[in-house]
Amino acid sequence: MNKSELIEAIANENDLTKAGAARALNAVLETIVKTVAKKQDVQLIGFGSFKAAKRVARTGKNPRTGESVKIAAATVPRFSAGAAFKAAVNKKK
Numbered sequence: 001m002n003k004s005e006l007i008e009a010i011a012n013e014n015d016l017t018k019a020g021a022a023r024a025l026n027a028v029l030e031t032i033v034k035t036v037a038k039k040q041d042v043q044l045i046g047f048g049s050f051k052a053a054k055r056v057a058r059t060g061k062n063p064r065t066g067e068s069v070k071i072a073a074a075t076v077p078r079f080s081a082g083a084a085f086k087a088a089v090n091k092k093k
């Protein structure tokens with residue numbers, strides 16, 4: 001499912017226009033991005049948590065040449081699925 005399909009599903013489930021569903025989805029995504037960028041966590045009970053995590057500097061290897069490459073430290077976004085989300089995905093048929 002891509003973003004436009006998700007917008008269509010949201011619109012159909014909630015009797016919204018596609019434009020209204022798009023605005024709502026974009027607002028949610030922008031808020032999550034802004035909050036995690038401020039290094040604050042976003043917890044959606046039953047769905048999961050978004051947080052910023054530090055990744056330390058390390059040495060990598062260029063697969064083409066085998067040459068060592070320095071990879072700088074970075075702050076990256078992380079997502080941890082909640083218990084209800086894991087249970088729904090892992091449901092036995």
